[in-house]
Amino acid sequence: MKISHIEHIGIAVKNIEESISFYEKILGLKCYGIEEIKDQKVKTAFFKLGETKIELLETTGPDGPIGKFIEKKGEGIHHIALAVEDIEQSLKEAEAKGIQLIDNKPRPGAENFEIAFLHPKSTGGILMEFCEKKQL
Numbered sequence: 001m002k003i004s005h006i007e008h009i010g011i012a013v014k015n016i017e018e019s020i021s022f023y024e025k026i027l028g029l030k031c032y033g034i035e036e037i038k039d040q041k042v043k044t045a046f047f048k049l050g051e052t053k054i055e056l057l058e059t060t061g062p063d064g065p066i067g068k069f070i071e072k073k074g075e076g077i078h079h080i081a082l083a084v085e086d087i088e089q090s091l092k093e094a095e096a097k098g099i100q101l102i103d104n105k106p107r108p109g110a111e112n113f114e115i116a117f118l119h120p121k122s123t124g125g126i127l128m129e130f131c132e133k134k135q136l
């Protein structure tokens, strides 16, 4: 597999508006996009820092994955996303090397990316995401 860079760091937050205000007013970053991913029951807000982004994640329902995460662990870093060249091939490779996948197949994420998660049990406790920009 070929990983080019850290595409984004996903951060679980309770209140996305309050968090945006911290990143904008304290850190001086600019939120350039807010998007709801119905499929994953999350609302996302993006900041760009060079090639890497910060993705804030707020749940849109208590039963969504971010809602459950916050209930268990509180706010904080939720996942790290690695930009890969060929997501399907990368998943196959990881699986062949004994990595437990959460997603066997890529699914649609924010910003026209295809995404898939690797299980933290196989990655040293970190929820890792592979992502690849879809060709439009």
Ligand code: ZN
Binding pocket: 008, 010, 055, 079, 081, 129
């Ligand atoms: Zn992500």
